[in-house]
Amino acid sequence: MERSFISYTEALDVIADHQKSFAVITVPIVDVGGHFLAEDLIADRDFPPYNRVAMDGIAINHSSFARGVRSFPIEKTVGAGAPQVALEDVNNCIEIMTGGILPKNVDTVIRYEDLTIENGTAAINLEEVTRRKNIHFKGMDIAQGTIIKKAGGRLSSAEINVAASIGKHELKVYKMPKAAIISTGDELVDVHETPLAHQIRRSNVYGIKNTLQEWGINSDLKHIPDDKNEMEVIIDNLLKDYDFLVITGGVSKGKYDYLPDVLKNLGVVKQFHKIKQKPGKPFWFGVSNEGKPVFALPGNPVSSFVCTYIYIRHWLRSSLKMDTNFTYVTLAEDILFKPELTFFIESKIKNLDNGTIVATAVFGNGSGDFINLVNTDGFLILPPEKEVFKKGEVYPFVYYRNEI
Ligand SMILES: Nc1nc2c(c(=O)[nH]1)N[C@H]1C(S)=C(S)[C@@H](COP(=O)(O)OP(=O)(O)OC[C@H]3O[C@@H](n4cnc5c(N)ncnc54)[C@H](O)[C@@H]3O)O[C@H]1N2
Ligand code: MOO
Ligand SMILES: [Mg+2]
Numbered sequence: 001m002e003r004s005f006i007s008y009t010e011a012l013d014v015i016a017d018h019q020k021s022f023a024v025i026t027v028p029i030v031d032v033g034g035h036f037l038a039e040d041l042i043a044d045r046d047f048p049p050y051n052r053v054a055m056d057g058i059a060i061n062h063s064s065f066a067r068g069v070r071s072f073p074i075e076k077t078v079g080a081g082a083p084q085v086a087l088e089d090v091n092n093c094i095e096i097m098t099g100g101i102l103p104k105n106v107d108t109v110i111r112y113e114d115l116t117i118e119n120g121t122a123a124i125n126l127e128e129v130t131r132r133k134n135i136h137f138k139g140m141d142i143a144q145g146t147i148i149k150k151a152g153g154r155l156s157s158a159e160i161n162v163a164a165s166i167g168k169h170e171l172k173v174y175k176m177p178k179a180a181i182i183s184t185g186d187e188l189v190d191v192h193e194t195p196l197a198h199q200i201r202r203s204n205v206y207g208i209k210n211t212l213q214e215w216g217i218n219s220d221l222k223h224i225p226d227d228k229n230e231m232e233v234i235i236d237n238l239l240k241d242y243d244f245l246v247i248t249g250g251v252s253k254g255k256y257d258y259l260p261d262v263l264k265n266l267g268v269v270k271q272f273h274k275i276k277q278k279p280g281k282p283f284w285f286g287v288s289n290e291g292k293p294v295f296a297l298p299g300n301p302v303s304s305f306v307c308t309y310i311y312i313r314h315w316l317r318s319s320l321k322m323d324t325n326f327t328y329v330t331l332a333e334d335i336l337f338k339p340e341l342t343f344f345i346e347s348k349i350k351n352l353d354n355g356t357i358v359a360t361a362v363f364g365n366g367s368g369d370f371i372n373l374v375n376t377d378g379f380l381i382l383p384p385e386k387e388v389f390k391k392g393e394v395y396p397f398v399y400y401r402n403e404i
Helices: 008-017 061-066 157-165 205-213 228-242 261-264 301-319
Strands: 005-006 024-028 057-060 071-076 093-096 108-111 115-118 122-125 147-149 170-174 179-184 218-224 244-248 269-275 284-287 295-296 327-331 342-349 357-362 378-382 394-399
Touching: 008 269, 008 284, 008 301, 057 061, 057 071, 057 205, 061 170, 147 157, 147 295, 179 205, 179 228, 205 218, 205 301, 218 228, 228 261, 244 301, 261 269, 261 284, 261 295, 295 301, 301 342, 301 378, 342 394, 357 378, 357 394
Parallel strands: 005 269, 071 093, 179 218, 179 244, 244 295, 327 357
Antiparallel strands: 024 170, 057 093, 057 108, 071 122, 115 122, 269 284, 284 295, 327 394, 342 357, 342 378, 378 394
């Protein structure tokens, strides 16, 4: 159904309705970082797989210590990687290293720091020793056959460690869709060019490309002048070659804002045009006859930036069955915003030593002022039904920095 001037939440719902199922591919483990997991990771053994010695020292049978024995002749010395041995006499000990398999007939490990070793005998310098100390017992982390990580979600170093330990030399991951990011507008020149007095360099598409890249999506950049016929031919071809399109500019009320007409002529079915929000109001979203989403973002750089972080993210996370919530932060100061629109306001955040993260709005000069993005960390999402947003209240926050 076609809609106009809908709310932010309605727009999110429409976009989620057009989520896709991405194909599954297999990628070698060394290249898998940042991909999205498409299979469950299952423990192939207990973790740890054997009673693992957790400290370098000696292994004893605690009953001897309990009987008052304090000096233990060393029967043998064993390193990690050696098969399991057995203590023959419970009054003796086995010298053993971290990572080794716990010998039979022992149940407690004492570290070197608590021992004096002389002439092949280890004396324990402790009044008390807890039985089972310094042993990482078989299966205590997870049992064989248990799902460690369900499909879905992004592979971080934590999951990659686990994948390696269960022998996954290659993993099933989602094949991310490929995007064309298209700038429109006769005033725009290439980054290599020197603009004339009435021109600017096209910029917002580079930021969008980088954002998509951070989300694991490859894209190509294209440019189309404000020429209806040229637009139609180029977009028609791009719809064939790419999984989704991101177009910036040409969607408002201007004489040369041809995009909605062009997309209509190409059979891209409008799902909505205009959202009750600031910035980004003229956002147009449609789906081609092959089901390919077309995100036609308003050209103003802050508007296209916000719409990318809100709506393209929402489509991707919905498609990947990931939760779509944002983190919440606390307002450092009151914010006044009267219009009945969802307000995305650029803000700086600060971590306080009491554990709260506070956000301070930084008002730039509207959605054309992309310099203001450099001075902020993300944007607050303030709902339309209020005018005064009080210091101390909490609101969702979209963080756009990707620091190491
Ligand atoms: N009469 C009205 N005019 C406008 C309205 C309105 O409701 N009534 N809405 C305003 C709002 S809000 C926005 S946002 C813009 C959206 O405009 P378009 O999507 O049609 O975009 P353009 O007109 O092509 O460009 C707008 C602005 O952005 C600059 N731009 C465009 N592409 C790029 C790029 N790739 N890199 C850098 N800058 C870009 C362009 O030069 C313009 O300055 O419409 C308002 N007008
Ligand atoms: O809504 Mo426009 O996107 O503010 O400048
Ligand atoms: Mg325009």
